[in-house]
Amino acid sequence: DAKTTQPNSMESNEEEPVHLPCNHSTISGTDYIHWYRQLPSQGPEYVIHGLTSNVNNRMASLAIAEDRKSSTLILHRATLRDAAVYYCILRGFTSGTYKYIFGTGTRLKVLA
Amino acid sequence: DGGITQSPKYLFRKEGQNVTLSCEQNLNHDAMYWYRQDPGQGLRLIYYSQIVNDFQKGDIAEGYSVSREKKESFPLTVTSAQKNPTAFYLCASSMSGGSSYEQYFGPGTRLTVT
Numbered sequence: 001d002a003k004t005t006q007p008n009s010m011e012s013n014e015e016e017p018v019h020l021p022c023n024h025s026t027i028s029g030t031d032y033i034h035w036y037r038q039l040p041s042q043g044p045e046y047v048i049h050g051l052t053s054n055v056n057n058r059m060a061s062l063a064i065a066e067d068r069k070s071s072t073l074i075l076h077r078a079t080l081r082d083a084a085v086y087y088c089i090l091r092g093f094t095s096g097t098y099k100y101i102f103g104t105g106t107r108l109k110v111l112a
Numbered sequence: 113d114g115g116i117t118q119s120p121k122y123l124f125r126k127e128g129q130n131v132t133l134s135c136e137q138n139l140n141h142d143a144m145y146w147y148r149q150d151p152g153q154g155l156r157l158i159y160y161s162q163i164v165n166d167f168q169k170g171d172i173a174e175g176y177s178v179s180r181e182k183k184e185s186f187p188l189t190v191t192s193a194q195k196n197p198t199a200f201y202l203c204a205s206s207m208s209g210g211s212s213y214e215q216y217f218g219p220g221t222r223l224t225v226t
Contacts, residue, residue, distance in 0.1 A: 102156070
């Protein structure tokens with residue numbers, strides 16, 4: 001099965017950009033890269049997703065490496081509300097079934 | 113307001129009892145999912161359903177059962193066969209089961225079995 005690897009934790013100062021990395025060296029050609037974030041005792045919240053090209057939305061940007069073996073979630077100006085666990089997930093269709101594979105995520109701490 | 117509701121927020125049961133967790137969505141989504149999360153861990157897929165009256169096992173389906181009789185509802189039963197049922201359970205839905213669709217999550221149910 002495809003897997004994702006993320007650093008356990010990262011820190012950022014408020015109002016500075018944050019780059020959250022994710023390695024997914026076993027990604028297959030049809031797997032989408034999704035990012036979610038989760039606050040304590042809440043359900044995850046969708047952030048962004050992409051397949052091959054870089055993506056932007058109101059929350060963040062997603063930069064995908066040319067070989068698709070890694071990606072980076074970019075928060076352009078971190079705020080205290082961005083402190084959460086960020087999950088990089090591969091979403092694919094394998095052996096006749098759809099799969100969502102969540103890793104253990106990166107805990108982002110934002111310093112005021 | 114459109115969204116996913118899970119009830120109750122906290123649930124306590126004695127060992128050996130079956131318990132059913134509720135999940136309802138009014139987003140008109142075809143696909144629904146159940147995940148389990150243990151402390152400090154990521155999510156693991158229990159069951160998912162891409163359409164009414166159809167569902168598939170996820171990575172950790174043993175000891176759990178589901179039904180999908182209505183589009184908006186996807187209840188999860190934790191049976192007495194589940195060896196370690198205490199966990200945070202999350203329900204999600206997406207427009208379709210395809211890989212390009214984002215999931216919307218409910219607030220979760222924290223189940224404690226003693």
